[in-house]
Amino acid sequence: MNLKKLFILAFVSVFSGCAVYAGLNFDELFGKQQVRDRQAPILSAQAQHFIDEVKPIIDNRCVVCHACYDAPCQLKMSSVEGIDRGASKTLVYQGTRLTASAPTRLFEDAITTQEWRDASFHPVLNERMQNSTANLDAGLVSRMLMQKENHPLPDQMQLEGFDFSTNRDQQCPTIEEYAQYERDYPTWGMPYG
Numbered sequence: 001m002n003l004k005k006l007f008i009l010a011f012v013s014v015f016s017g018c019a020v021y022a023g024l025n026f027d028e029l030f031g032k033q034q035v036r037d038r039q040a041p042i043l044s045a046q047a048q049h050f051i052d053e054v055k056p057i058i059d060n061r062c063v064v065c066h067a068c069y070d071a072p073c074q075l076k077m078s079s080v081e082g083i084d085r086g087a088s089k090t091l092v093y094q095g096t097r098l099t100a101s102a103p104t105r106l107f108e109d110a111i112t113t114q115e116w117r118d119a120s121f122h123p124v125l126n127e128r129m130q131n132s133t134a135n136l137d138a139g140l141v142s143r144m145l146m147q148k149e150n151h152p153l154p155d156q157m158q159l160e161g162f163d164f165s166t167n168r169d170q171q172c173p174t175i176e177e178y179a180q181y182e183r184d185y186p187t188w189g190m191p192y193g
Helices: 002-029 045-061 080-087 112-118 130-137 139-151 177-185
Strands: none
Touching: 002 130, 002 177, 080 112, 130 139, 139 177
């Protein structure tokens, strides 16, 4: 085995070990990941808080990109079922594809959150211990929002340095991958497609 192959093997081993460690750390801190029932009666305080405080922010800031069947990472934030379904690593924008890809339609291709997990969708909300610390630290959306707040986009009319080409590198990280990325690149925003 030559030195280049040995170096690549060592690099991959270290990187994958770090990713596994990040996941184990979440498990140690907040327990094992498991699908949570997030439904609340419409007249409950939790439902009213979501409707009055959270939904307007999502509607004004998120659904512009995350509402259609071709939303980045297939994360559909226009419904609570879409948020609960989570995201997928299956590419939506694939400029070289010649045939249609299999759809992932809410209420059709899977019904329960567990069925979506079985179909390789990963959570964007915390699915571990349910408390405010765990929800902030182990929730992908909350971590991305905190990073955006800490590192806002530059104040300019037209953003520079972003790749919008059809064959760009697209990333749809899990919470474990995102936490590892934050550790490795603490001053950069997460590039995702």
